Amino acid sequence: MNNTYSETAPAAGTRKFDVESIRSDFPILARKINGRNLIYLDNAATSQKPRQVIKSLTDYYEQTNANVHRGVHTLSIEATDEYELARSKVANFINAPRPEEVIWTRNTSESLNLVAATWAEQNVGEGDNIVITAMEHHSNIVPWQQLAARKKAELRYLAAGEDGLLDISNLESIVDSRTRLVAMTHMSNVLGTVNPVRELADRAHAVGAVILVDAAQSVPHMPVDVRSLDVDFLCFSAHKMLGPTGIGVLWGRYDLLEEMPPYMFGGDMILEVTYEDANWNKLPYKFEAGTPNIADAIATGAAVDYLNDLGMDNVWLHEQELTVYAMEKFSALNEVKILGPKDPTLRGGVVSFIHETIHPHDLGTALDQQGIAIRTGHHCAMPLIRSFDVVAAARASFYIYNTKSEIDALVNGIRETEGYFSR
Amino acid sequence: MTGGMSGLSDMDDLYEAIILDHYRSPRNTAPVEEPDIDLDVNNPFCGDEFHIQLKVDDDAVSQVGITGRGCAISQASASLLAELVKGKSTDDVHTAVDLIRRLLKGEELTDEEADVLGDIEALAGVRKFPVRIKCALLSWIGLDDALKEFSSTK
Numbered sequence: 307m308n309n310t311y312s313e314t315a316p317a318a319g320t321r322k323f324d325v326e327s328i329r330s331d332f333p334i335l336a337r338k339i340n341g342r343n344l345i346y347l348d349n350a351a352t353s354q355k356p357r358q359v360i361k362s363l364t365d366y367y368e369q370t371n372a373n374v375h376r377g378v379h380t381l382s383i384e385a386t387d388e389y390e391l392a393r394s395k396v397a398n399f400i401n402a403p404r405p406e407e408v409i410w411t412r413n414t415s416e417s418l419n420l421v422a423a424t425w426a427e428q429n430v431g432e433g434d435n436i437v438i439t440a441m442e443h444h445s446n447i448v449p450w451q452q453l454a455a456r457k458k459a460e461l462r463y464l465a466a467g468e469d470g471l472l473d474i475s476n477l478e479s480i481v482d483s484r485t486r487l488v489a490m491t492h493m494s495n496v497l498g499t500v501n502p503v504r505e506l507a508d509r510a511h512a513v514g515a516v517i518l519v520d521a522a523q524s525v526p527h528m529p530v531d532v533r534s535l536d537v538d539f540l541c542f543s544a545h546k547m548l549g550p551t552g553i554g555v556l557w558g559r560y561d562l563l564e565e566m567p568p569y570m571f572g573g574d575m576i577l578e579v580t581y582e583d584a585n586w587n588k589l590p591y592k593f594e595a596g597t598p599n600i601a602d603a604i605a606t607g608a609a610v611d612y613l614n615d616l617g618m619d620n621v622w623l624h625e626q627e628l629t630v631y632a633m634e635k636f637s638a639l640n641e642v643k644i645l646g647p648k649d650p651t652l653r654g655g656v657v658s659f660i661h662e663t664i665h666p667h668d669l670g671t672a673l674d675q676q677g678i679a680i681r682t683g684h685h686c687a688m689p690l691i692r693s694f695d696v697v698a699a700a701r702a703s704f705y706i707y708n709t710k711s712e713i714d715a716l717v718n719g720i721r722e723t724e725g726y727f728s729r
Numbered sequence: 730m731t732g733g734m735s736g737l738s739d740m741d742d743l744y745e746a747i748i749l750d751h752y753r754s755p756r757n758t759a760p761v762e763e764p765d766i767d768l769d770v771n772n773p774f775c776g777d778e779f780h781i782q783l784k785v786d787d788d789a790v791s792q793v794g795i796t797g798r799g800c801a802i803s804q805a806s807a808s809l810l811a812e813l814v815k816g817k818s819t820d821d822v823h824t825a826v827d828l829i830r831r832l833l834k835g836e837e838l839t840d841e842e843a844d845v846l847g848d849i850e851a852l853a854g855v856r857k858f859p860v861r862i863k864c865a866l867l868s869w870i871g872l873d874d875a876l877k878e879f880s881s882t883k
């Protein structure tokens with residue numbers, strides 16, 4: 307299987323990947339939950355933050371705080387430099403050709419909505435179609451449903467097979483000459499499936515369509531290179547990759563961004579305003595109306611530094627190791643059924659499962675009693691969850707600070723819960 | 730109360746024996762023929778869902794059937810509800826639903842009020858687990874609303 311993550315530039319890292327030393331960077335891991343050591347396995351929802359990122363926030367507010375791009379005083383210049391440096395770090399992280407292609411947003415959802423409200427608003431018309439997949443997060447479904455309804459366009463789905471993999475056997479007929487946009491998740495937040503982005507990008511481009519990738523679950527966990535993936539838009543959130551909440555990224559190809567109308571209007575995004583009219587500032591500022599989220603952008607830069615020190619190849623390998631281990635341990639739990647690909651190498655560190663007799667919420671409460679945080683519910687992917695004929699699932703998802711012994715604790719926790727409910 | 734396993738005994742307040750009993754063997758699940766009220770309620774966030782059917786004669790609930798899927802709390806709560814409403818006047822049902830709401834909000838009930846609820850007081854343990862209160866209340870609120878609507882359209 308030719309997974310796209312492996313086609314990226316090497317990301318070796320300079321720091322030894324030592325989980326104990328990584329763990330010591332995360333203050334929250336010292337917390338007790340219900341008297342037990344916290345075991346945090348809800349990383350697909352949001353990651354924890356290392357000291358380095360928290361410190362970058364406090365340093366900024368204590369040392370540098372000023373508004374950006376306006377004013378000639380020292381603090382404003384420093385704040386602007388740091389803010390723009392963070393943008394460059396993010397651009398390098400995804401191998402973007404130019405930093406101006408990186409637009410700060412609030413999160414993945416806003417990045418997706420931005421494209422829907424600007425590029426798609428201008429480029430999708432009646433009778434056109436938009437292709438998404440059956441394993442999208444609601445954030446990458448609803449904006450396209452709304453757009454399709456508004457434009458009398460068709461929303462098409464690539465199916466997810468029984469094996470949890472994207473079914474691209476009929477790619478040629480689904481992505482056709484009327485396709486304007488393919489919008490797909492790089493990695494499913496429910497199944498863990500890593501999708502063949504490059505293959506879809508090639509097909510999209512062959513019919514003159516544009517491809518957008520929801521990289522909320524991939525950028526935090528594997529090397530992602532927008533050039534080797536050959537995509538046009540990439541969306542992700544800082545909070546899932548060690549960064550703060552409230553900030554996300556839209557990366558777009560320069561020529562596309564140039565053609566797009568602004569998303570919001572106000573200060574910073576204009577070049578010149580008269581009483582009658584205004585014209586738009588250059589990229590990326592055209593899309594950043596008003597005072598931006600300066601502190602969180604800078605802290606996102608610190609998160610990128612942290613991940614680069616470890617090396618994204620090593621991050622991915624660590625999570626692969628945990629996923630292989632978890633799937634092996636889970637196979638001994640007779641009442642547990644894992645969703646998604648059986649082959650751990652085709653998926654990331656997200657393991658969703660259904661227990662035959664214990665509802666995910668009861669399991670979630672019981673594990674919380676043991677200090678173990680997992681996600682329960684529909685995972686913002688209702689259509690996908692329902693396709694398994696259930697209404698909710700449990701999910702354990704891993705990151706750089708998780709260990710095999712935490713997975714053992716999870717498996718024991720499930721066993722204890724089984725014992726409790728069969729008493 | 731059955732003692733829980735080592736790490737989980739703090740959950741005993743939530744999963745009292747009576748709750749687990751109703752979860753495993755829910756009461757009044759048979760479908761009601763020609764129901765006066767036939768509704769689905771669900772909480773998409775949890776994935777709890779119910780199908781509630783009632784027959785109302787002379788302003789009293791003569792038959793009830795509730796089926797559903799979801800967590801132990803929601804399913805047991807619905808089964809307790811089904812037991813309670815059978816044969817009750819619609820006013821008595823509203824009173825009981827108000828009591829349950831007050832109980833789960835943390836209010837103390839008088840002895841007479843507690844008597845009205847009987848076994849259902851076992852749900853009070855949910856108060857220690859605030860995120861689960863909605864699981865306990867879902868079927869109650871759904872049924873109460875439907876009954877109010879039914880009475881007002883008659």
Ligand SMILES: Cc1ncc(COP(=O)(O)O)c(C=O)c1O
Binds near residue numbers: 415443445523543
């Ligand atoms: C695949 C995927 N897409 C989009 C999102 C939405 O991210 P955010 O809530 O940060 O906008 C998530 C987050 O759960 C996700 O997992």
